[in-house]
Amino acid sequence: MSQQGDRPATTDDWWGRLYDESARDTGPAGTPDDTIDDRFDSAADTLGGGDDLPSTRTYGHAVDAIAVDDDEDDAGDDEDEGVGPASRPPAWWESPGGRPVTRTPAPAPESAPAPAPEPSVPTPAPAAPAPLTPRPRAPWEPPPAAFDPPDPAADPTPPPAPPPAAPRDPRAADPRPPAPAPPPPPPAPAPAARISHVGDSPPTYEPEPTALPAADAEELDQLVADTVLDGARYGTYTLRAASLRGDSARYRGEPRRDALLTARFGAGPGALVLVAVATGARATEGAHLSAADACRWIGGAVGRSHSRLAEDIRAGRRGDLKSGLHRLTDRTYGKLRARAAELGRDPEEYTASLRCLLLSADPDCRTRVFFGVGGGGLFRLRDGAWQDLEPLVPEPSAIRGAPVVGYGSVPTGAGAATEQTPDGDRLTMDLEITKAPGPLVEEPVPPPPEPFRFRASVARPGDTLLLTSVGLAEPLRGVPALGDELAARWADGEPPGLATYLADVALRAKGYADDRTAVGVWEA
Incomplete structure (x- = not known):
């Protein structure tokens, strides 16, 4: 050591x-x-x-x-x-070479391994004992004999848990009697069936399209769809617009003669909304083209002057609006006549009736302006009753122009020149002098054009303004049941959805099979 x-x-x-x-x-x-x-x-x-x-x-x-x-x-x-x-002397196992012998204390008696902790098994009742976990056998322990009785503690399968107790009824401890169940709500009334036509008998033609119009491979841009649907909301009004082929055109495969244009010019409160409806001349070739040209040209003219027009509408300048829109309409029809000359056709063949609405986007402005030329309808639904707002104009045959001075007419009335002096002397004498000839007219004078229509009105909350083409204006005036049905459908004052509005406009009446175009304006 x-x-x-x-x-x-x-x-x-x-x-x-x-x-x-x-x-x-x-x-x-x-x-x-x-x-x-x-x-x-x-x-x-x-x-x-x-x-x-x-x-x-x-x-x-x-x-x-x-x-x-x-x-x-x-x-x-x-x-x-x-x-x-x-x-002391070395023991017998000690070798002479002196190999070290290690003395190790006797091992302590091994204790049995601690049992595993019992798993936490949820028990519904506190009286039920938790299952015992079997003690694992140590490696040095011999396996149990085959003939030994089974040890319940060594069974790895836990005993089945008792069924959970039935939930306690909370009302059992309440001495008060249970409240009676509320009575069932009354059944909602069944919605009334929406009819597809008015009158005693259905129309002759089918209600859905059957034939498409003929197409030209080189002129596909001239095709028009069977139905056009549009809508918008500005200021205090909601706009709905629809145009669809009539029953006869659908049956014969003819194009829709009605044209519809909806356009907004500008932005914000100063924006102006234009809705134009045109109908080509009946029984003429290319009637749908002349209607489309009329809508496009009046739209361009209004768009270039929309700022001044929107200002006049908000300011209520009725005279300025009428004169200005009259000029724009005349220019549009002048272009139609020029287009007819280019095509080598008569102006009466390449023309269309035109009716327009101007609506301001300003919430504080409720002035609605109508103008146009030709047939159609302008109606207002107020307090559940229809009002015909079509401006009254004289018949074309009743229109007489004022005499033109210098062509043989004799001026009369205040300010007219007298033929004698205050003393009674005549200014001149009839010496049989030949008068100047009138203008040379080789062809008969054409009849005067249709008069220009204009109306500006102030809308009230709850009003519904309806602008229509001839195809819907005629049955509204000729079949009272059609107006009554539309008034009942729109009685609540809420604007219908696009699909519902299309179904309302398509309500048919026997004997009226022309194209239909309608523009509705619902006031909030």
């Missing part, structure tokens, strides 16, 4: 000291009392010495080869004496 402070012995030092030739031989001691009992006692002392920690003490010269963790006093004593404790 090394002294305190020396370098601890290593494996190489122990090997060198063990086989060093200068080392003293550790043979058997020369003690005569070396019996079996002594050796047994020595072995017992060595193995059961009562030390808590294993010891690495050896006897003989090998004691210096292993470092032990004993106190300094014992280490110094063993080194000084050079022999093991009690200075």
Whole structure:
């Protein structure tokens, strides 16, 4: 054993000291009392010495080869004496070579492994015991015999949980009687069936399209759809517009002669909404083209002057609006006549009736302006009754122009020149002087054009303004049941949806099969 402070012995030092030739031989001691009992006692002392920690003490010269963790006093004593404790002779199993023998204390009796914690099994009733978890078998324990009775604790299958208790009725503890159930609501009235036609008998033609108009591969841009539907909301009004082919045109495969244009010019409160409805001349080729041209040209004219028109509408300048819109309408019909000349057709063939609405987008402006030329209808639904707002104009045959001075007419009335002086003398004498000839007229004078129509009205909340083409204006005036049905459908004052509005406009009446175009304006 090394002294305190020396370098601890290593494996190489122990090997060198063990086989060093200068080392003293550790043979058997020369003690005569070396019996079996002594050796047994020595072995017992060595193995059961009562030390808590294993010891690495050896006897003989090998004691210096292993470092032990004993106190300094014992280490110094063993080194000084050079022999093991009690200075007894080595036992029979101790070899002369001095191989170290390790003394290990007897192992403590192994305790059984702690059982696993019982799993937390929810139990509805507190009286039901929780199932036991079987103790796992240790590796050194033999398996149970086949003939041993089964151990209930070792059964891995937990017992079935008892059924949950029935929920307690909260009303059982309430001494008051239960409140009576509310009576069922009355059944909602069944919606009235929407009719598709008015009158005693249905119309002759089918209600849906059957034939398409003929198409030209080089002129596909001239095709028009069977139905056009549009809508918008500005200021205090809601706009609905629809145009559809009549029953006869659908049956014969003819194009729709009615044209519809909805356009907004500008933005914000100063914006102006234009709705134009045109109908081509009946029984003429290209009637749908002349109607489309009329809508397009009046739209362009209004769009270029929309700022001034919107200002006049908000300011209520009725005279300025009438004169200005009259000029724009005349220019549109002038273009139609020019277009007819380009096509080599008569102006009466390439023309159309034109009716328009101007609506301001300003919420504070409720002035609605109508203008146009030709047939159609302008109606207002107020307080459940229809009002015909079509401006009254004289018949074309009743229109007489004022005499033109200088062509043989005699001026009369206030301010007219008199033929004699205050004294009664005539200014001139009839000397049979030949009068200047009138204008040369080789063809009969054409009849005067249809008069220009204009109306500006102020809308009230709840009003419904309806602008129509001839195809819907005629049945509204000729079949009172049609107006009554539309008034009943629009009685609540709420604007219908686009699909509903289209179904309302398509309400048919026997004997009226022309195209239909209608523009509705619902006032909030």
